[in-house]
Amino acid sequence: MRGVRLGVTVPEIYEMQARAIFEATIKASTKGAPVVPEIMIPLVSARREVELVKARVDAIAAEVKSKTGQEFTYRLGVMVETPRACLRAGDIADHSAFLSFGTNDLTQMTYGLSRDDAGRFMSDYVQQGVFPEDPFQQLDIDGVGELMLLGAARGRAARPDLVLSICGEHAGHPGTIAFSRKAGFDYVSCSPFRVPVAKLAAAQLSIQDK
Secondary structure (H helix, E strand, C coil), X not given: CCCHHHHHHCHHHHHHHHHHHHHHHHHHHCCCCCCCCEEEECCCCCHHHHHHHHHHHHHHHHHHHHHHCCCCCCXXXXXXXXXXXXXXXXXXXXXXXXXXXXXXXXHHHHHCCCCXXXXXXXXXXXXXXXXXXXXXXXXCCCCHHHHHHHHHHHHHHHCCCCEEEEXXXXXXXXXXXXXXXXXXXXXXXXXXXXXXXXXXXXXXXXXXXX
């Protein structure tokens, strides 16, 4: 009972959050250049979830504009964290300005593992060659990566201007940076402490390409 499921069953929560975002957008925009917030819907697995949330977010935006007399724009996207979202990315992209692949949950669901208890046996699996690396520490390019590539291709086939990214702990790993660059993703989002390593990896890859 988390992610978009909470927003569908208890819509007041998402409406409250959207209103806070839009009111803050107006306030922040008075002090400088217009702010364009990006609202990302988590844990999506079906197009209808996006339709429901988008309708409510759009309604709140219209309400805030009417109440304040201020105009603003925003972008709505989806965090792709389920295998089904990868498979149905073409449908989901119809209502999304961007897709961000959340590799933490996507890894859990692809492997059928929980990050909370995988540590109890993962070292044995790596030592015995079941997995080459802990898939929660280094992105599984062959399995999870293939789902991401499939989702990216189907999403952009439906919407060529779709922005693609990766978020999660994997995103700052040099191997993930290389994968993202090769796949044509637009950017990665990672924890602050991983940013220097991510920048260095991106710079090295850029130099190699030249």
